[in-house]
Amino acid sequence: xxxxxxxxxxxxxxxxxxxxxxxxxxxxxxxxxxxxxxxxxxxxxxxxxxxxxxxxxxxxxxxxxxxxxxxxxxxxxxxxxxxxxxxxxxxxxxxxxxxxxxxxxxxxxxxxxxxxxxxxxxxxxxxxxxxxxxxxxxxxxxxxxxxxxxxxxxxxxxxxxxxxxxxxxxxxxxxxxxxxxxxxxxxxxxxxxxxxxxxxxxxxxxxxxxxxxxxxxxxxxxxxxxxxxxxxxxxxxxxxxxxxxxxxxxxxxxxxxxxxxxxxxxxxxxxxxxxxxxxxxxxxxxxxxxxxxxxxxxxxxxxxxxxxxxxxxxxxxxxxxxxxxxxxxxxxxxxxxxxx
Amino acid sequence: xxxxxxxxxxxxxxxxxxxxxxxxxxxxxxxxxxxxxxxxxxxxxxxxxxxxxxxxxxxxxxxxxxxxxxxxxxxxxxxxxxxxxxxxxxxxxxxxxxxxxxxxxxxxxxxxxxxxxxxxxxxxxxxxxxxxxxxxxxxxxxxxxxxxxxxxxxxxxxxxxxxxxxxxxxxxxxxxxxxxxxxxxxxxxxxxxxxxxxxxxxxxxxxxxxxxxxxxxxxxxxxxxxxxxxxxxxxxxxxxxxxxxxxxxxxxxxxxxxxxxxxxxxxxxxxxxxxxxxxxxxxxxxxxxxxxxxxxxxxxxxxxxx
Numbered sequence: 120x121x122x123x124x125x126x127x128x129x130x131x132x133x134x135x136x137x138x139x140x141x142x143x144x145x146x147x148x149x150x151x152x153x154x155x156x157x158x159x160x161x162x163x164x165x166x167x168x169x170x171x172x173x174x175x176x177x178x179x180x181x182x183x184x185x186x187x188x189x190x191x192x193x194x195x196x197x198x199x200x201x202x203x204x205x206x207x208x209x210x211x212x213x214x215x216x217x218x219x220x221x222x223x224x225x226x227x228x229x230x231x232x233x234x235x236x237x238x239x240x241x242x243x244x245x246x247x248x249x250x251x252x253x254x255x256x257x258x259x260x261x262x263x264x265x266x267x268x269x270x271x272x273x274x275x276x277x278x279x280x281x282x283x284x285x286x287x288x289x290x291x292x293x294x295x296x297x298x299x300x301x302x303x304x305x306x307x308x309x310x311x312x313x314x315x316x317x318x319x320x321x322x323x324x325x326x327x328x329x330x331x332x333x334x335x336x337x338x339x340x341x342x343x344x345x346x347x348x349x350x351x352x353x354x355x356x357x358x359x360x361x362x363x364x365x366x367x368x369x370x371x372x373x374x375x376x377x378x379x380x381x382x383x384x385x386x387x388x389x390x391x392x393x394x395x396x397x398x399x400x401x402x403x404x405x406x407x408x409x410x411x412x413x414x415x416x417x418x419x420x421x422x423x424x425x426x427x428x429x430x431x432x433x434x435x436x437x438x439x440x441x442x443x444x445x446x447x448x449x450x451x452x453x454x455x456x457x458x459x
Numbered sequence: 460x461x462x463x464x465x466x467x468x469x470x471x472x473x474x475x476x477x478x479x480x481x482x483x484x485x486x487x488x489x490x491x492x493x494x495x496x497x498x499x500x501x502x503x504x505x506x507x508x509x510x511x512x513x514x515x516x517x518x519x520x521x522x523x524x525x526x527x528x529x530x531x532x533x534x535x536x537x538x539x540x541x542x543x544x545x546x547x548x549x550x551x552x553x554x555x556x557x558x559x560x561x562x563x564x565x566x567x568x569x570x571x572x573x574x575x576x577x578x579x580x581x582x583x584x585x586x587x588x589x590x591x592x593x594x595x596x597x598x599x600x601x602x603x604x605x606x607x608x609x610x611x612x613x614x615x616x617x618x619x620x621x622x623x624x625x626x627x628x629x630x631x632x633x634x635x636x637x638x639x640x641x642x643x644x645x646x647x648x649x650x651x652x653x654x655x656x657x658x659x660x661x662x663x664x665x666x667x668x669x670x671x672x673x674x675x676x677x678x679x680x681x682x683x684x685x686x687x688x689x690x691x692x693x694x695x696x697x698x699x700x701x702x703x704x705x706x707x708x709x710x711x712x713x714x715x716x717x718x719x720x721x722x723x724x725x726x727x728x729x730x731x732x733x734x735x736x737x738x739x740x741x742x743x744x745x746x747x748x749x750x751x752x753x754x755x756x757x758x759x760x761x762x763x764x765x
Contacts (some may be wrong), residue, residue, distance in 0.1 A: 124668030141705045149621075151567055175489050200550060258742045261497070261550065262689055270681040277728035395558070402551055437677055447555035451547035 138453075139417070142445035149298055151439055155432050162291040163431045164424040165211025169433060175309035179381065180419040182311075183390065186319040186373035187397025189325045190242070190366040190414055194260075196329055197362050198342040203249065203264025204370040205394025206271035207242035211371025212378040213275050214293055216385040220283065220302035230300040235375055242371020243364040244262065245271060250363030256355035260363065270396065272302075276387055283385065294385035304378035314376025326408040340360065347375065370394060396422065399443060403450060418443075468710055470600075472740020476709025477605045478503070479668040481582075482687035483694065484615045485659030489535070490691055491619055492631035492652035493645075493756040494542060499660055501686025502534045506664025508564035511675040514573040520669050524579065524662065527669075531661020534560070534652040543649050555622045561678070567685025568675040579603060602670045604662060609702065611659075616698040616733045618662045628652050633753035663687075667712040682735065689738045693745060696753065711737050 147157035167173050187204040194201045218237035222230065236445055247264035276292075279285075283294040303313035329335035340348040349355045377389050396418055404410030425439025482503055489496050496502070506527040515522030521589065541552040579602035587599045593703070619625040627648050630638040635645040667683075668675050686708060694700035715730040 148564075149566070168498060197765050201737050202554065251742065252739075262685065262692075262742065265497075265685045266682070266689065266735045266739055269685075270732050273728045277726050279727065281726060381639065392561075395554075398554065399558075433569075435565040435677060437561050437565035438569075439556045441566065442562070444559035444562060447558065448537075448541065448553070449554060451544040451552050 120381045121437055138446060141449050142295055145445045145449075146442040155434065160424070160428055160432055166421065166425040167427050168423055172309060175307070175311050177416065177419045178315055179310045179312070179422060180422055182314045182318050182376055182380070183373035183393040184397055184400055184415040184418055185322055185411060186314075186376070188404065188411045189397075190246075190368075190370035190373070190394075191367070191398045191401035192411060193329070193366040193405070194327055194362045195337040195401065196335070196342050197358060198252070198345070199359065200261045201246065201249075201264050201363060201366050202261055202398055203246060203267050203394070204373075204389035204397045205390060205392065206264070206268040207276050207370035208374035208377070208390050208394050209368040210245040211238040211242035211368075212236040212273070212389055213278065213299075213373030213374070214238060214244075215375040215378055216278075216283065216297070219360075219379070220295065221296040224298060227299060230298070231303070231313075234301050234379060235372065236376025238371045239368040240371065240381075242374065243368035245371070247364040249362055250360035250367075252423050254359040255362070259375050272387065275385060275389070279385055279387065285384070291386070293387075294377070296384050297379060301379055302383060303376065305331050305380070310381060312338020312376065312380030313363045314372070314380045315337035317372055317376065321372065322411060324407050326371075330405075331447055370397070370402065373397075387391060391425075393424070394438075396443070399447060403446075411452060464721070465727060467720075468713045471716055472706050473601065474671060475712045476705040477608050478663040478671065479687055479690065480608050480612060480701060480705035481659045481663035481666065481710055482603070482684060483690040483705055483735075484612055484698055485656035485663065486687055486691045487656075487694070487696055487698055487701060488615060488619070488628070488652050489656035490574065490757060491632045491696060492628045492649045493635060493754055493759065494649055494653065495549050495553065495688075495758050496538055496552055496656070497519075497688065498533065498538060498556020498560060498684075498727035499553075499681060499687055500682065501564075501679045502531050502657060502660040503624030503664035503667070503684045503687075504533055504560040504564035505567075506531050506673055507668040507679060508510075508568035508662035508664075510661075511576065511668035513536075514572045514576045514578075515571040518577065520577060521580045522663050524597070524668055527661040527665035528658045531657040531659070531664065532654050533657070533694070535657025535660070536650070538657075539650045539653040543646050543761070544579060545640065548759050549760070557684075559690070565677050571675055574675070575741055576669070576673060578668075578673045581670075586753055595737070597630075602666075602738070604666045604670065608705075612698050612702050617661075619698065620667060624648075625653075628715065629754070632756055635759075636654025641689055644715050664672040675676075686738050688732060689742055692753075693741050694740075708734055709743075715764075 127220055129440060150157040150160065154157060168177060187208060190204045190207060191201050214235045215238035248267065248360065251258045252258040252263050253260040279292045279294050285293055285295040305312045329338065337353045338358060340353060341358055345355050373393060374389065378385055393419045400411055400414040400418055404414045427435050428434045428438055429436045482499060486496060486499055509530040510527030513526040515521045529682060538552060538556050541547040542549050549733040581600050581602045583600040592737055619629065627643050631645045631648045638645055667679060690701060690704040693704045711733045715733050718725065719727050
């Protein structure tokens with residue numbers, strides 16, 4: 120009896136393990152061809168994660184990934200493809216920085232919600248641009264969000280090389296350090312910061328919104344057939360803009376978390392592609408909240424392995440993208456579908 | 460009388476427009492067969508990286524160029540395996556290709572960062588060099604790929620619109636079902652279009668590293684793949700219109716470089732935004748009218764031939 124009851128749980132785990140194993144095998148083959156030792160790389164990666172601190176670093180990495188995944192999953196309910204998480208993340212960090220540097224000195228209980236709201240707003244406004252363009256049927260949101268990814272980091276660079284340039288920092292331009300009140304609290308002497316709680320709350324809010332509210336139902340109606348939804352009296356254009364803006368706001372929170380929780384200043388290279396990775400997570404998880412949580416953890420492990428490759432094997436961090444691609448290739452080849 | 464700034468911009472527009480044009484032509488071919496390859500950025504990166512690395516190892520840019528073209532074709536064949544044979548979602552497969560390109564180009568290029576290579580040779584016909592305002596500029600001092608850019612655009616146009624094969628490709632792009640019913644094999648035609656398109660994309664990437672910058676750096680294509688995809692829309696899937704688009708965007712890039720070189724007071728970061736913002740503005744101005752020009756079957760997976 121227990122065997123049959125367990126099957127629906129065991130099957131997906133087995134399937135995921137097989138996919139991950141096949142992807143790892145392909146990736147190892149490529150590393151071998153490049154003259155590297157994949158077993159050594161795996162051992163190094165495992166060693167770096169198998170400690171309390173190593174595990175806590177996975178949680179640090181997971182934080183922006185959950186948020187950027189929600190940033191993709193939420194608009195995807197309406198059939199919108201948001202590939203702009205990366206740019207929205209940078210604009211969130213940028214707006215949060217503006218808040219932290221411009222607001223008068225405030226106590227922490229006032230400052231933290233303010234910078235979080237600013238971070239959300241930064242990402243939301245940035246995503247509203249493609250949202251409005253799409254709602255007005257002018258520009259496809261896929262290409263618009265992709266293009267804006269290249270603009271946002273330039274705004275950050277402009278600011279930290281210009282008006283926000285910290286005195287005495289010459290080698291790596293960065294903004295002045297944030298006031299203490301604007302820094303997210305960290306836990307247990309690790310780098311795990313308040314952004315993780317924010318990310319889990321965002322995931323919960325996403326689940327409630329799409330599964331438990333009338334809006335979620337209407338969003339699904341638009342995703343199914345926008346024309347029919349329009350005839351039913353659903354304000355489709357407004358939903359399109361709102362969903363992209365809400366999603367962008369989530370990615371903005373991710374940027375705020377990286378700036379206020381990890382770096383303590385605004386920097387270039389705040390994100391090693393969290394926005395793109397978030398897209399993959401949301402897509403692989405099919406937009407399911409628990410799936411996002413699981414996949415975000417898995418991808419945290421993979422990107423942590425990327426760091427290890429960089430340090431111990433002298434490979435560029437971006438090489439880990441091959442592993443991401445292998446996972447995607449296998450899943451795509453196994454799951455034919457014009458629908459998704 | 461042309462000012463030196465205008466000359467510099469014009470010369471630069473042709474140089475940086477070259478890779479954009481090849482990439483746009485490649486994507487136009489692919490999209491005419493009904494397939495969107497959002498992974499073009501990754502294919503460009505692989506072309507740039509492989510082209511540079513092979514040149515660094517062999518010392519011969521022509522071998523590098525050939526390797527880049529082959530890489531582009533193989534990359535698109537992999538993409539074709541996913542979207543044509545496995546019938547996978549095109550957008551997601553394209554993004555997977557983008558990641559693959561990010562990673563593979565970094566892996567291949569890493570040992571050769573900072574290598575000094577001999578780029579593609581450039582020459583200027585004597586009768587052009589004799590013109591008074593040309594001699595002092597880089598105008599008309601081009602490599603083979605740039606000289607061939609216009610002929611290749613004409614060739615792609617001719618193949619697409621004047622040959623039976625091109626008719627077949629366009630038929631598949633409009634309606635794979637109808638093309639299948641009329642005795643064509645959509646999968647074969649799509650693979651052929653993908654292959655040629657990939658070769659063009661590989662050349663586009665190689666032009667960046669073998670002629671324009673003579674370096675390899677991770678992510679050096681800086682979104683050119685996405686700009687090229689936007690240019691396909693801008694040019695309404697027409698190879699000849701793509702020439703104008705590539706020149707316009709090459710010009711935006713050249714103007715930004717010229718202004719920076721002349722110590723413009725505008726921040727270089729603001730200038731760097733120009734190509735992306737211009738792309739968005741152009742798409743915006745094109746607006747709704749483009750739908751009529753797009754291949755009707757674009758982005759749809761054809762399940763019917765089984």
